[in-house]
Amino acid sequence: xxxxxxxxxxxxxxxxxxxxxxxxxxxxxxxxxxxxxxxxxxxxxxxxxxxxxxxxxxxxxxxxxxxxxxxxxxxxxxxxxxxxxxxxxxxxxxxxxxxxxxxxxxxxxxxxxxxxxxxxxxxxxxxxxxxxxxxxxxxxxxxxxxxxxxxxxxxxxxxxxxxxxxxxxxxxxxxxxxxxxxxxxxxxxxxxxxxxxxxxxxxxxxxxxxxxxxxxxxxxxxxxxxxxxxxxxxxxxxxxxxxxxxxxxxxxxxxxxxxxxxxxxxxxxxxxxxxxxxxxxxxxxxxxxxxxxxxxxxxxxxxxxxxxxxxxxxxxxxxxxxxxxxxxxxxxxxxxxxxxxxxxxxxxxxx
Numbered sequence: 001x002x003x004x005x006x007x008x009x010x011x012x013x014x015x016x017x018x019x020x021x022x023x024x025x026x027x028x029x030x031x032x033x034x035x036x037x038x039x040x041x042x043x044x045x046x047x048x049x050x051x052x053x054x055x056x057x058x059x060x061x062x063x064x065x066x067x068x069x070x071x072x073x074x075x076x077x078x079x080x081x082x083x084x085x086x087x088x089x090x091x092x093x094x095x096x097x098x099x100x101x102x103x104x105x106x107x108x109x110x111x112x113x114x115x116x117x118x119x120x121x122x123x124x125x126x127x128x129x130x131x132x133x134x135x136x137x138x139x140x141x142x143x144x145x146x147x148x149x150x151x152x153x154x155x156x157x158x159x160x161x162x163x164x165x166x167x168x169x170x171x172x173x174x175x176x177x178x179x180x181x182x183x184x185x186x187x188x189x190x191x192x193x194x195x196x197x198x199x200x201x202x203x204x205x206x207x208x209x210x211x212x213x214x215x216x217x218x219x220x221x222x223x224x225x226x227x228x229x230x231x232x233x234x235x236x237x238x239x240x241x242x243x244x245x246x247x248x249x250x251x252x253x254x255x256x257x258x259x260x261x262x263x264x265x266x267x268x269x270x271x272x273x274x275x276x277x278x279x280x281x282x283x284x285x286x287x288x289x290x291x292x293x294x295x296x297x298x299x300x301x302x303x304x305x306x307x308x309x310x311x312x313x314x315x316x317x318x319x320x321x322x323x324x325x326x327x328x329x330x331x332x333x334x335x336x337x338x339x340x341x342x343x344x345x346x347x348x349x350x351x
Contacts (some may be wrong), residue, residue: 100128152198
């Protein structure tokens with residue numbers, strides 16, 4: 001048998017799942033939300049999947065434990081105060097997830113049985129749950145056969161089949177290919193095994209092919225160029241925006257505001273800011289008529305669709321009634337500031 005045929009996944013797809021599951025049983029990661037060889041608590045699966053979106057396992061693990069200690073089930077989370085949940089979410093990023101977390105918890109708690117549905121379509125109808133999360137919950141929490149495709153799985157499948165079509169256009173094809181290797185038995189373990197393989201072995205750079213359980217099925221390995229996959233279309237450059245954050249200090253307190261409930265960093269506490277524009281706005285929309293001093297240092301932050309550079313204007317004085325809340329500077333860590341404004345606050349403390 002020549003090498004090309006030996007490595008062609010189409011010739012031995014049925015062998016992929018058993019090989020991967022045997023590796024997972026021996027090498028799969030032990031994670032606090034995970035149950036091997038069985039189904040897990042839907043609440044824990046859902047919470048972990050929402051937290052893990054665009055966030056690392058190392059970051060999520062302690063935060064997951066803290067969330068569970070505070071809100072141990074979906075009914076407890078549904079009854080939580082919005083501001084407390086948003087503050088607890090600080091540092092995990094993508095704050096729309098926290099708003100959807102609450103909306104989803106309240107929708108599930110209001111169901112006649114107060115439980116998550118097992119059906120993929122019913123899961124997709126819940127706030128904040130898309131195709132991937134619905135499939136993950138169905139497979140991992142309920143043992144339903146579902147095609148679970150995240151970024152790690154996309155990379156594994158693209159390499160297994162040496163798919164030359166570039167992302168993101170290739171996502172439909174990758175899902176179809178993933179469907180051809182997803183087993184009827186242990187679908188939740190298979191989904192987690194694929195995620196683990198992508199996270200620990202089939203990594204974006206320098207994949208550890210010699211210790212991969214699927215190396216004899218992998219077309220990219222046969223070509224000796226696994227890092228060439230997945231093919232990615234060129235990304236457009238992120239726009240650069242500028243803004244000014246305002247540090248108003250009074251009697252050991254600093255003024256914080258609550259951002260609008262929808263939009264970027266919605267519902268989070270923050271320092272007041274002016275507009276975010278293509279040119280530095282200076283003191284535009286300053287929240288108070290006081291003497292401002294602009295810091296020479298800048299705060300840089302990268303969002304999904306743009307880069308932001310914030311100047312910091314600092315001053316001492318008062319603010320219009322109802323402009324926000326005065327927060328003790330020595331207790332700012334408890335304010336739940338998102339990362340951008342935590343950076344700005346560290347700069348403000350030095351003024």
